[in-house]
Amino acid sequence: MAISTKTTWRQNRDPLWRGDAAPALTHPTPTANKSLVRHILYLDGAGRSSPYHSTSEEQAVAQRFAGRDGRIYSTSARKVRDAGVAHISRIQLLGLLKGKGKGDGKWHNALEVMQARKYVELWQEHLLDYSGIAAARIDAILAVLFG
Amino acid sequence: MLLISCVNCCFNALQSDTLGTSMGFCVEHKKILQTPSETTCGHLLRKDLCIESAEREHTCHEARFSPSYVSLLRTQNRANGQYTSANRADFSGFDNDEVATAVTSYGVFGTKIESLSQLSAMNGTRAHLAFLSLGRAYVRRCVSSEKGKWTSGLHIVWWIRKKLLEEPVIELQDIRVEMALPPARQQDLARWSIAMFRLLVLSDVGFHARATSHQFRSLASLAEDAAADTQDLSFRKLFRWIREHGAKRFDKALPEHDYLKLSQQLHRDPIDQNR
Numbered sequence: 001m002a003i004s005t006k007t008t009w010r011q012n013r014d015p016l017w018r019g020d021a022a023p024a025l026t027h028p029t030p031t032a033n034k035s036l037v038r039h040i041l042y043l044d045g046a047g048r049s050s051p052y053h054s055t056s057e058e059q060a061v062a063q064r065f066a067g068r069d070g071r072i073y074s075t076s077a078r079k080v081r082d083a084g085v086a087h088i089s090r091i092q093l094l095g096l097l098k099g100k101g102k103g104d105g106k107w108h109n110a111l112e113v114m115q116a117r118k119y120v121e122l123w124q125e126h127l128l129d130y131s132g133i134a135a136a137r138i139d140a141i142l143a144v145l146f147g
Numbered sequence: 148m149l150l151i152s153c154v155n156c157c158f159n160a161l162q163s164d165t166l167g168t169s170m171g172f173c174v175e176h177k178k179i180l181q182t183p184s185e186t187t188c189g190h191l192l193r194k195d196l197c198i199e200s201a202e203r204e205h206t207c208h209e210a211r212f213s214p215s216y217v218s219l220l221r222t223q224n225r226a227n228g229q230y231t232s233a234n235r236a237d238f239s240g241f242d243n244d245e246v247a248t249a250v251t252s253y254g255v256f257g258t259k260i261e262s263l264s265q266l267s268a269m270n271g272t273r274a275h276l277a278f279l280s281l282g283r284a285y286v287r288r289c290v291s292s293e294k295g296k297w298t299s300g301l302h303i304v305w306w307i308r309k310k311l312l313e314e315p316v317i318e319l320q321d322i323r324v325e326m327a328l329p330p331a332r333q334q335d336l337a338r339w340s341i342a343m344f345r346l347l348v349l350s351d352v353g354f355h356a357r358a359t360s361h362q363f364r365s366l367a368s369l370a371e372d373a374a375a376d377t378q379d380l381s382f383r384k385l386f387r388w389i390r391e392h393g394a395k396r397f398d399k400a401l402p403e404h405d406y407l408k409l410s411q412q413l414h415r416d417p418i419d420q421n422r
Binding site: 042047068115 | 196340
């Protein structure tokens, strides 16, 4: 029997939430390692570079990531698409994080793929993928997405 | 950055991603962690990774954060009284909680292995989580000491084996954070996490035994094999795998007579050895 998960988030209407530092969003690095597992499991330590921004369907999740001193930012799948940034939805992520992973979800360790999958489900995670964007355009795009 | 915060560190044995008390406790710094998702230190030993990855991440983390004090993750500043407390009066909030009392007194009234024995005998998922977290940290520290051997984890793996075929029971009050998932799915994920944590600690000890000829080294890949074979994030599938494969592999790697023999060697009185 398939296990039911919440499916009420609507791509065309509902926001995507992100908890981050209050003064500014973490800057994505378009040329950084594209591994989904590395990004989701937060490997390579604090301040590591990543071409992704994590967002959630749930404001409460963003609040946990923002912490007491942070800020909650919001955007939408439509804004992301219009800005030319790739949107990897929760459903797509769950599809890529099976076994030893597929595409950018490929990883040498099936356990770590499964842990990443668990976090995607717990945090209702969607990724914004800046990997095709010129570094010089990032600030302007962030202003449009989260401004 | 939740995953590199105190929430996901073995030295904070009162919490995991969704389970536990609202506040944490660090057995290294002997401090209550009021906002553990915002703090960290150079001791970080992640609960969710295989030991090789956890060690690699520990090295990255230690280069950035001091092990001497609790820091704020975002600013790296030293966490003050808004974030942590070592005030004994604040500990009284844990007095009526058997698991929290055992964790806050970890290694204080006896040896750490005695505290682990006490936790392993307690009922409930929070006690089991604390046992696994501190057990992982204990074995790693013993093995990294000069004369450390994989057998420092002998009793821990045996106590895990005794519970390996017991399904973790997650009470609603064990879940510490609100999630948008249906409660049944949250419980399923929490049960999966506990069952996988058991396999991870067994794998750690197998990893530490890899340089020996003992069969326990064959368990180094146990957790990863379970994930690879089950494919889906389902407690039922994982538990079936443990019943059909995991427990049998353990019993082959460490039969009871072998455990008893190694246990006797471990506890042989040094005076007896000299006779």
